[in-house]
Amino acid sequence: MYPGEFDYHRAESVEHALELLADLDDAELLSGGHSLLPTMKTGLADPDAVVDIGHIDAMTGIDHSGDTTTIGANTTYAEIADDDTLWDSVTVLAEAAGEIGDVQVRNAGTIGGNIAHADPASDLPAAALAADATLVAHGPDGEREIDVDDYFIAMYMTDLAEDELLTRVEVPHQGPEVGSAYVKKPSPSSGYALIGVAATLYTDGGTVASARVAANGAMDHGVRLTAVEDALEGMSVDDVGDAGEHAGDSLDTSMFMDDIQASAEFRAQLLEAYTERALERAADRVGVAATV
Amino acid sequence: MAEHDITLTVNGNEQELTVESRTLLVHALRDELGYTGPNVGCESSMCGACTVHVDGKAVKSCTMLAVQADGTDVTTVEGLDQDGEFHPIQEAFQEEHGLQCGYCTPGMMMTAVDFLDDHDDPGREEIREALEGNLCRCTGYQNIVNAVETASNKMGGSGAAAGGDD
Amino acid sequence: MEFEGTFTIEEVSPEEVWLSLSDPYMIKQSLPGCQFLTEVEDPDDVDFEELREAEPDEDPPLLPEADPDEVAARGFDEGSHYAALLELKVGAVKPSFRTVVTIDEWDHPVGSASGEGDASGSSFEMDSGMELSETDEGVAIAWHAEADVFGRIAQMGQRVINPVADRVVSRFFSNIEDQLTEVAEEDESSGLRDRIKGMF
Amino acid sequence: MSIETEDPSEIDPAEILGSAIERREDPALITGDAEYTDDIQIPRMTHMAVKRSQHAHARIEDVDTSEAEAMDGVVDVFTAEDIDVPGSLPVGWLLETLEQVDHPILAGEKVRYQGDGVAIVVAEDRYTAQDALDAIDVEYERLDAVTDPSDALNGGPEIHDDAADNVAFEWEIGNADETEEAFEEAAHTVDLEVENQLLIPNAMEPRAAVADYNPSDNQIDLAMTTQNPHVHRLLMAGVIDHPENKLSIRAPDVGGGFGSKIHHYADEALTAWAAKQVERPVKWVATRSETYQTDALxxxxxxxxxxxxxxxxxxxxxxxxxxxxxxxxxxxxxxxxxxxxxxxxxxxxxxxxxxxxxxxxxxxxxxxxxxxxxxxxxxxxxxxxxxxxxxxxxxxxxxxxxxxxxxxxxxxxxxxxxxxxxxxxxxxxxxxxxxxxxxxxxxxxxxxxxxxxxxxxxxxxxxxxxxxxxxAPSELVGQLGAQAGLWESSLVRFQPSGTVTAYLGTSGHGQGHDTTYSQILASELGLDIEDIDIVEGDTDEIPQGMGTYGSRSAAVGGSALVQSARKVVEKAKKIAAHQLEASEDDIEFEDGEFRVAGAPDRSMHIQDVAGAAYLAHDMPDDVEPGLEASSFYDPExxxxxxxxxxxxxxxxxxxxxxxxxxxxxxxxxxxxxxxxxxxxxxxxxxxxxxxxxxxxxxxxxxxxxxxxxxxxxxxxxxxxxxxxxxxxxxxxxxxxxxxxxxxxxxxxxxxxxxxxxxxxxxxxxxxxxxxxxxxxxxxxxxxxxxxxxxxx
Incomplete structure (x- = not known):
């Protein structure tokens, strides 16, 4: 099927994009296009206008200065997954980006498009939560920082306002005693996560001091697994897999995603198994990055 | 209905054309410019038969607006052979029977070329992962994997190994 | 698809809940994306554009501001038909559901309605019902709905339907709850409860 | 572990049967030179799209096409009412108890599965055709649907008036009494309930058709994704009531079939019919969603x-x-x-x-x-x-x-x-x-x-x-209910300069027939593979054919090819004997060469015989000029x-x-x-x-x-x-x-x-x-x- 008719506008700058958004009725933003165009081709989405922000240079690229990595919203998954420095500094994000879709999707799809779209079965929501990201949005009133914990609200619903544009993502660097990982059970057909679990373990002398653990695919938006995080505190890094059994404890399991791909009950089972795997992989990486 | 005058450099030839906002790159290439190598196999961005290179990177031309690609360099399967000589990937697909009906083959090869540009001597599992976005219903993939391996040998380390996916 | 649940609202009487849930304006304001909910004579001949044009800019007041008798007068009657336009936004997907609903049963404390509609190359049919009961804390609304979706949304949007439907339902009840909380607060001072009770 | 291929040009004809040579069809397929149906462009071509039922079972109350017809770029819109030909799809295999039901190419009264066609739009381009589908308003009275065979048989909603309890047929084979006896006498029995689920074939190339109609000679040229063009022509001639000899069907490169391109569907017939109505070329290409909804499961x-x-x-x-x-x-x-x-x-x-x-x-x-x-x-x-x-x-x-x-x-x-x-x-x-x-x-x-x-x-x-x-054979399958024979035909034709073209009634779509048949013919005639050309999939070029399915092409088509090749050799032998001034009985044929037994220097290559056959200056008395032979091979x-x-x-x-x-x-x-x-x-x-x-x-x-x-x-x-x-x-x-x-x-x-x-x-x-x-x-x-x- 083919998209319905619309007017295409190419934004030259962030300001230009905001102007277009303000002026146009029923406009959608287009970055890599891998969320919007497939939906338009099914006929489910049929906007009057499309604002292409994919050519705004100021929103592209990865910058590792100080103790934070800043990733422009237009940066493709491939650029993120291929960034060696990011693999050391924020492993979970690089790993999640490399798990998205396929080579062609990763060459075109962007981090900003993904996080703004907020598909609960995509891979970046959990990774952004586990990486403690800050999302920077531009709106008519200027720039605003959103803590990732306040960002994901529901399926395709975020804290971003209609007139706002996500311009970059900021992630703090892992310290030397930190290990992080993202593992997923993809749908064999779509490649989206039936369950994806991202984990960052902050350790101190072989013990978990704190953790950020989050999941995609379980609920209608990316969620922190706070019961797992609590259980991990004080645990030896050798035993972290045991905390996987708490994966569902902090979630309302009656609200688990439930469709032909996987029932809620099976998702709960996968969530435990994949949380265990994510924690163990993250634990294996503690201290590794520091030596690279 | 909004129309746009765009320029695409396809296989080295600069081409000017007028497209609707909604014209997909694959239809601009096939219906407007006559590059029928990239095929349309689905509309869900899953099959990869339409894969071309845009500015050197493999993308699905059914999931990109033609107007989005304005000003880019596009390579289709028609641009793989040079001076009448097959590209190593083409030779390898023929040698290994890496195709049967051939419908997925142009996209499959374009993905493989992009992959081999960045990966020296990949393992079979790695090749299978790299071809995730290209569906083939005929070959069972085994001879495709063989072909990519063979092409890698033919290309003999021309690509620099990329880091990233440790 | 079947949905069901029980929703509890504290410190209100069944009569207040019933009257509120009988009020088309209350339903309209509580239902996410509802542009209008208008009684129509012939369910087979509805001009949605005309109804949208005719919809006044401002709704009349709801309980507790509204006069209970007026609310009762405009409340649902068994056998009546309503046209509704629901505009939802699910990411870039913004379906506009044109719906005609028939009130099949409306007799305190039991009500049921059924309807059908279409949107985005798709159509749907719906049967729903509720029953109120008094509890120690307030009122429990046991509700159930069965919805069938056909066409493009069923085929392409299958993964999304359940979570979105869950969300619409939960927002609907939470809006009702907010409104009835106001009714409960009003009761403290005005004796509204007794007045409403007297109507049944 | 995997078999290594060889370059065909380096293989002697005597060795070629059984050799893992590279495929001859590949150069076109790896360069983008292949021509699939959607690659075809014809001046003034229009695009057809099919309005499909969103319900699996419903009565059609009204189809309003007025808005679609008024759209810019829409050439015409047709519904079941406009179909002025039989328009009912035939069944090619009958069983004694079979309940034959009407299968219209556009549903008029009732739709019976989600995807059943209700109307078609012909428009200037494919995007507009699809837009127009959304503008067609169909009113349905929805009926209960059933998708499971047991549920359908046990009180499911009635789908066809003529098929009580949704029974299409009841059939049995084997011996009930003897089997019952075996179970009674058995020391052990086991049993199992299994499902063999419904599958969607998913050939990578969706079904497609391009029809070009010439009113002055009433000729329809139809290119389509088919595994069996002759069978499609025979059936379609009846469906759209068009003379079979004025309907040409050609299979361009076909992107896989797996059975799904054997059957006669409505869409390809509608494409041909629509081209006749609008008197312009019409292209229809299924979207993947359509193949999911309409390809035979x-x-x-x-x-x-x-x-x-x-x-x-x-x-x-x-x-x-x-x-x-x-x-x-x-x-x-x-x-x-x-x-x-x-x-x-x-x-x-x-x-x-x-x-x-x-x-x-x-x-x-x-x-x-x-x-x-x-x-x-x-x-x-x-x-x-x-x-x-x-x-x-x-x-x-x-x-x-x-x-x-x-x-x-x-x-x-x-x-x-x-x-x-x-x-x-x-x-x-x-x-x-x-x-x-x-x-x-x-x-x-x-x-x-x-x-x-x-x-x-x-x-x-x-x-x-x-x-x-x-x-096979045709006589047997006829007794079992097939409405066609299951032979295969071939024609082997030498050109005067010694090249050969073989025409086969099979129709490959990825199986490498070009290569396989060339190997057979090279081996039979002792020729270099370069001198051989294989033609398939075109009713204009190939006399008759049954097509490719059921793993039949090598066994049946290959045998037909061998049969024709051997007939050619028989005729060539007569000519060679005459040319070599020897008795036919003394001529031996090996590796392309006719030799006189006992006189090895007296020989003539079959390619030279071909030249002599067309030159026809010096032919044996009872032999016609030319060198070709055809055959219909019916397996035993x-x-x-x-x-x-x-x-x-x-x-x-x-x-x-x-x-x-x-x-x-x-x-x-x-x-x-x-x-x-x-x-x-x-x-x-x-x-x-x-x-x-x-x-x-x-x-x-x-x-x-x-x-x-x-x-x-x-x-x-x-x-x-x-x-x-x-x-x-x-x-x-x-x-x-x-x-x-x-x-x-x-x-x-x-x-x-x-x-x-x-x-x-x-x-x-x-x-x-x-x-x-x-x-x-x-x-x-x-x-x-x-x-x-x-x-x-």
Whole structure:
């Protein structure tokens, strides 16, 4: 099927994009296009206008200065997954980006498009939560920082306002005693996560001091697994897999995603198994990055 | 209905054309410019038969607006052979029977070329992962994997190994 | 698809809940994306554009501001038909559901309605019902709905339907709850409860 | 491990039969030069799109096309009312009890599956055509729908007025009394209920058609995605009431078929009809969503199977009761698939004294169900091999040895089964032994034991399959209900300068016919392959043909080619004898050369004979000029490829994940013309079998809405889903055709599913799991473990 008719506008700058958004009725933003165009081709989405922000240079690229990595919203998954420095500094994000879709999707799809779209079965929501990201949005009133914990609200619903544009993502660097990982059970057909679990373990002398653990695919938006995080505190890094059994404890399991791909009950089972795997992989990486 | 005058450099030839906002790159290439190598196999961005290179990177031309690609360099399967000589990937697909009906083959090869540009001597599992976005219903993939391996040998380390996916 | 649940609202009487849930304006304001909910004579001949044009800019007041008798007068009657336009936004997907609903049963404390509609190359049919009961804390609304979706949304949007439907339902009840909380607060001072009770 | 290819130009014609040469068709396919139907552009071409029912079952109350007709760029809109031709799709295989129902090309009164066509739009471009579909307003009165055959038969909503209880047919084969007796006398019996789920074929190229109509000579030229252009022409001539000799059908490059491009659908006929109405070229290309909604589905069986055995585990009887889903209408060959292509294969590789099979065909509200790669034979092989696994377990016997004990012995061929087949040749122990060797079976059982101790679950599964290809002969299939003969035709024509063109009635779509047929002809005529051209898939060029399906092309088409080639040689021999001034009886033909016996320097190459034949200055008295011959080859029997496939898997009981350790395929497809092509067919077939076993399945909701309506939801296996395969073969020639070939196109698909399911069930034996329905989605595997308590 083919998209319905619309007017295409190419934004030259962030300001230009905001102007277009303000002026146009029923406009959608287009970055890599891998969320919007497939939906338009099914006929489910049929906007009057499309604002292409994919050519705004100021929103592209990865910058590792100080103790934070800043990733422009237009940066493709491939650029993120291929960034060696990011693999050391924020492993979970690089790993999640490399798990998205396929080579062609990763060459075109962007981090900003993904996080703004907020598909609960995509891979970046959990990774952004586990990486403690800050999302920077531009709106008519200027720039605003959103803590990732306040960002994901529901399926395709975020804290971003209609007139706002996500311009970059900021992630703090892992310290030397930190290990992080993202593992997923993809749908064999779509490649989206039936369950994806991202984990960052902050350790101190072989013990978990704190953790950020989050999941995609379980609920209608990316969620922190706070019961797992609590259980991990004080645990030896050798035993972290045991905390996987708490994966569902902090979630309302009656609200688990439930469709032909996987029932809620099976998702709960996968969530435990994949949380265990994510924690163990993250634990294996503690201290590794520091030596690279 | 909004129309746009765009320029695409396809296989080295600069081409000017007028497209609707909604014209997909694959239809601009096939219906407007006559590059029928990239095929349309689905509309869900899953099959990869339409894969071309845009500015050197493999993308699905059914999931990109033609107007989005304005000003880019596009390579289709028609641009793989040079001076009448097959590209190593083409030779390898023929040698290994890496195709049967051939419908997925142009996209499959374009993905493989992009992959081999960045990966020296990949393992079979790695090749299978790299071809995730290209569906083939005929070959069972085994001879495709063989072909990519063979092409890698033919290309003999021309690509620099990329880091990233440790 | 079947949905069901029980929703509890504290410190209100069944009569207040019933009257509120009988009020088309209350339903309209509580239902996410509802542009209008208008009684129509012939369910087979509805001009949605005309109804949208005719919809006044401002709704009349709801309980507790509204006069209970007026609310009762405009409340649902068994056998009546309503046209509704629901505009939802699910990411870039913004379906506009044109719906005609028939009130099949409306007799305190039991009500049921059924309807059908279409949107985005798709159509749907719906049967729903509720029953109120008094509890120690307030009122429990046991509700159930069965919805069938056909066409493009069923085929392409299958993964999304359940979570979105869950969300619409939960927002609907939470809006009702907010409104009835106001009714409960009003009761403290005005004796509204007794007045409403007297109507049944 | 994999077969190395050779450059055909370096191979002597005497060696070419059996050589793994590179494919001749590939240069066009790897450069983008190939021409698929959607690549065709014709000046003034319009685009057609089909308005499809969103309901699976509904009465049509009104179709309002006015808004669509008024749109810019819309050329015309048509509904059922406009169809002025018979417009009803025919059934090509009849059964005695078959309830034939009307199958209109556009639904007028009632739609019976989601995707049934209601109207068509012809527009200036494809985007506008689709826009116009959205502007067509159809009012429906929705009716209850049913998608499951048992539900349909047991009080389901009536789908056709003429088909009471939705019964399309009732059919049986074998001997009921003898089978009953075998069960009464049995020392052991086992039984199993299995489903063989509905599959969506998913050829990578969606169906498409381009029609060009010339009013001045009433000629329709139709290019379309077809596996059998002549059959389509014959049927379509009736459907659109157009003279057969004024309808040309051509198959350009076709991007896979797997059966889905055999059948006569509405859309291609509508394209041709519409071109006639608008007097402009019309192109129709299915979107993938449309192929999901309208391509004929495969399989769809619910089966109860039972096995009777004596005290030693010898199978004494087999009883099968199947409810077959036929979908909303009878597709072209639908009645033959769950009957003659299924029930007749239920003896498998085994000597079973008594078999009885009953099949009830049911109408349901899913798209029509017809042949999909394997067509009936995978369903038969699945129930037989699942039952055998189950029986061996019941007898506490090794599944490989249980099979060996029950095999038809090697000296019993030709072997007549109780279900009307005469197996041509076979040696089943040979493929079993080779497979066991490749698996290192004894060692595996030890490893399996050790792994279980560690809480790891490995399993091995076998599939001893047999299939019947090259369905024939025509007289027999006619008695069974086929409305066509199943011969194949060929024409071999020398040009005066010595090149040759061969025309075949088969129609390849990825199988490498160009290469295979060239090898046959090069070998027969002693020519370099460069001098040979193969033409297929065009009713204008090829006199007649039946097409490519059922793994018939090598056995039937190849034999037709050999027959024509030999006729050419016969004629050439006469001319050569005359030219060489020798008696015809003294002429020998070898490697392209006619030689006078005993005088080796007196010789003439067949290419020079061709020159002489067309020059015709000096011909023998009773010989006409020219050098060509045609033939219609009608086989005397089916051919019966067989083999043993086996898988070793490991199952993770926590997640239900299945990992392949090994997949082994030992096939006997008779002589191999090009072993690399044979290997490729096995690979591809197995991949589709893996798809059925683990991933694929059309799912509908209770209203008949397709839930797996795109590649996002229906898993077409990806490269990483398909195991590395280790293939080998044995060769048991078929005595029934001059090439000794059997057929390979479907073998892998027939063999693979039960090898994999048996392996998973074997792995989960400690959990007491006896059966899991395909596809073995991880959730199902996990539930099967879980529902048995989850304890090993």
């Amino acid at each position: 495969g399989r769809g069986h619910e089966t109860h199977g039972q096995v009777a055995m004596d005290e030693d585990g010898n199978i004494t009887g087999l009883k099968v009761d199947t409810k077959a889903n036929l979908g909303a209408y009878l597709s072209t060959f639908a009645p033959s698939i769950p009957t003659y292509l299924y029930g007749t294969l239920l003896s498998g590789q085994y000597e079973i004294p008594a078999i009885h099979c009953e099949v009830t065909g049911a109408f349901t509200n899913v798209p029509p169900v017809d042949a999909y790669r394997g067509a009936g034979r995978p369903e038969a092989s699945y129930i037989v091999e699942r039952l055998v696994k189950h029986a061996a377990e019941h007898m506490d016997m090794d599944p490989a040895e249980f099979r060996r004990q029950n095999f038809v012995p090697g000296d019993a061929f030709p072997y007549e089964t109780p279900v009307a087949m005469v197996y041509d040749s076979g040696d089943y122990e040979k493929t079993l032994d080779r497979a066991l060797e490749m698996l290192d079976y004894e060692e595996f059982r030890e490893r399996q034991e050790a792994a279980r101790e560690e809480g790891r679950y490995l399993g091995v599964g076998f599939s001893a399959y047999i299939e019947a290809c090259g369905i 029997n089916f051919v019966f490829p067989f083999g043993m496939h086996a898988a070793i898997v490991e199952v993770d009981p926590d997640t239900g994940e299945i990992d392949f350790e090994t997949y082994v395929a030992v096939d006997d497809v008779g002589n191999q013309i090009n072993p690399k092509i044979v290997e490729g067919q096995i690979h591809g077939g197995v991949a589709q079998g893996v798809g059925q076993a683990l991933y694929e399945g059309a799912e509908y909701d209770e209203n008949g809405q397709l839930l797996t309506g795109s590649m996002q939801d229906y898993t077409v296996p990806k490269a990483m889903h398909v195991p590395e395969m280790e293939t080998d073969s044995t060769v048991t020639e078929s005595p029934h055709n001059p090439l000794g070939v059997k057929g390979v196109g479907e073998a892998g698909t027939i063999a693979a599913p039960q090898a994999i399911v048996n392996a998973v069930v074997d792995a989960l034996e400690p959990f007491g799991v006896e059966n899991i329905e395909m596809p073995l989605k991880e959730e199902r595997v996990w539930r099967a473990i879980h529902e048995n308590g989850g304890d090993a």
